[in-house]
Amino acid sequence: MKTVMRNSALLLAVSAVSAQTGVNPDITIPATDGSLPAPGSNGCAEGYFPSTDTVIFTVPYTYKEVLSIIGNYTNLTWSGSPDNSVTTNNSAALKSNDWTPGSARFYDIDGAHVIETITTYEKPADGPYIEIHTLAPLTIPAANLSAYSDYDAQNWTSICGGKATYANFTIHFCATNATLGAGLLHSIHLADAVTVGKFLGGNNFTTCEALESNSTTPSGSSTTSGMLPSSTSSMTPITNAAVGQSVGGIFGFVGAFAGFAALAAAL
Numbered sequence: 001m002k003t004v005m006r007n008s009a010l011l012l013a014v015s016a017v018s019a020q021t022g023v024n025p026d027i028t029i030p031a032t033d034g035s036l037p038a039p040g041s042n043g044c045a046e047g048y049f050p051s052t053d054t055v056i057f058t059v060p061y062t063y064k065e066v067l068s069i070i071g072n073y074t075n076l077t078w079s080g081s082p083d084n085s086v087t088t089n090n091s092a093a094l095k096s097n098d099w100t101p102g103s104a105r106f107y108d109i110d111g112a113h114v115i116e117t118i119t120t121y122e123k124p125a126d127g128p129y130i131e132i133h134t135l136a137p138l139t140i141p142a143a144n145l146s147a148y149s150d151y152d153a154q155n156w157t158s159i160c161g162g163k164a165t166y167a168n169f170t171i172h173f174c175a176t177n178a179t180l181g182a183g184l185l186h187s188i189h190l191a192d193a194v195t196v197g198k199f200l201g202g203n204n205f206t207t208c209e210a211l212e213s214n215s216t217t218p219s220g221s222s223t224t225s226g227m228l229p230s231s232t233s234s235m236t237p238i239t240n241a242a243v244g245q246s247v248g249g250i251f252g253f254v255g256a257f258a259g260f261a262a263l264a265a266a267l
């Protein structure tokens with residue numbers, strides 16, 4: 001009798017926590033081995049919902065310059081993690097900088113313990129740089145959000161005859177609140193891309209032509225309402241006026257996350 005009572009008290013406590021944080025009590029967070037939960041009928045574990053977010057951003061800097069900022073899996077200064085705050089279980093790659101599938105990186109940010117494991121890593125001298133990793137389940141307490149991802153991809157491709165670099169951040173994820181997750185991930189990835197440009201000098205991309213007449217003030221206007229290239233178009237550079245898309249129409253939604261600006265900058 002006593003055991004039953006204690007158990008139901010525990011159950012109550014657990015469901016109270018779940019209601020507050022949206023955490024599925026079957027999922028251990030952090031999953032220290034970096035593993036992902038088994039998918040349920042909607043593709044996600046119980047209590048989680050699937051979504052996708054894409055951020056497209058072009059920086060007016062060469063692929064080589066971009067790689068000098070992003071080309072080390074454990075150096076996330078461009079993503080707001082201070083030097084040497086990111087660890088890895090592939091210590092050999094720290095020296096060789098030759099990252100391989102299975103390599104995990106670990107860092108803590110805003111109360112979340114992040115574990116990201118590489119599934120694809122390609123870094124040819126002329127690009128594109130392809131880095132795809134999984135994101136083990138984590139909780140961001142301040143955002144009341146738990147999420148994980150089996151596909152968190154970056155593609156950095158040289159464009160404008162080598163004078164600029166086109167970035168595509170695409171994540172497929174499961175979150176306790178898909179709308180909130182998409183908005184937050186969008187802010188984070190956009191801030192990351194903008195930071196790469198800032199680190200390299202802070203010029204904004206407008207058009208390839210503006211880069212030909214290499215004046216420091218871009219001559220093109222940035223008011224063009226950019227379009228995402230259609231799947232049939234060749235590598236048409238787009239202006240950063242259109243920085244992304246999200247399932248659920250996240251366009252113009254980032255502003256709604258002003259409260260998370262610091263969080264986004266930090267992540």
Ligand SMILES: *[C@@H]1O[C@H](CO)[C@@H](O)[C@H](O)[C@H]1NC(C)=O
Nearest residue numbers: 019020021022144145176177
């Ligand atoms: C936290 O998120 C869960 C799942 O989205 C939701 O059910 C709950 O109401 C939220 N709690 C608060 C305090 O906002």
Ligand SMILES: *[C@@H]1O[C@H](CO)[C@@H](O)[C@H](O)[C@H]1NC(C)=O
Nearest residue numbers: 068069075077078083084199
């Ligand atoms: C990390 O990358 C930045 C450039 O983004 C560089 O200034 C810094 O020295 C690098 N840190 C380490 C420890 O390599």
Ligand SMILES: *[C@@H]1O[C@H](CO)[C@@H](O)[C@H](O)[C@H]1NC(C)=O
Nearest residue numbers: 072074075084094095096097
């Ligand atoms: C990669 O970054 C880590 C710190 O984040 C640093 O310890 C390591 O030396 C860097 N590797 C290379 C090859 O620059």
Ligand SMILES: *[C@@H]1O[C@H](CO)[C@@H](O)[C@H](O)[C@H]1NC(C)=O
Nearest residue numbers: 128130155156157166168235
């Ligand atoms: C990377 O992006 C470029 C430009 O959009 C595209 O041509 C290429 O196929 C992409 N690579 C991968 C592996 O998605």
Ligand SMILES: *[C@@H]1O[C@H](CO)[C@@H](O)[C@H](O)[C@H]1NC(C)=O
Nearest residue numbers: 054056153155168170228229
């Ligand atoms: C961005 O990359 C994803 C794959 O990660 C691809 O499906 C999508 O078409 C790309 N979008 C653009 C606009 O390049």
Ligand SMILES: *[C@@H]1O[C@H](CO)[C@@H](O)[C@H](O)[C@H]1NC(C)=O
Nearest residue numbers: 176177178179180181183256
């Ligand atoms: C999910 O997040 C959105 C955006 O922050 C919010 O409006 C909505 O109330 C949240 N839903 C739940 C169930 O907490």
Ligand SMILES: *[C@@H]1O[C@H](CO)[C@@H](O)[C@H](O)[C@H]1NC(C)=O
Nearest residue numbers: 201202203204205216217218
């Ligand atoms: C680039 O764009 C940002 C945001 O619109 C702006 O704050 C910044 O001043 C611009 N930088 C330059 C060099 O024009």
Ligand SMILES: *[C@@H]1O[C@H](CO)[C@@H](O)[C@H](O)[C@H]1NC(C)=O
Nearest residue numbers: 163211212213214215216217
């Ligand atoms: C413009 O580019 C040319 C050739 O790449 C270079 O010699 C010149 O110094 C550049 N001018 C400026 C103002 O950057």
Ligand SMILES: *[C@H]1O[C@@H](CO)[C@H](O)[C@@H](O)[C@@H]1NC(C)=O
Nearest residue numbers: 032033034089102103104115
């Ligand atoms: C990191 O190392 C690789 C290769 O040894 C393993 O396959 C991963 O399981 C391991 N990841 C974690 C989170 O420890």
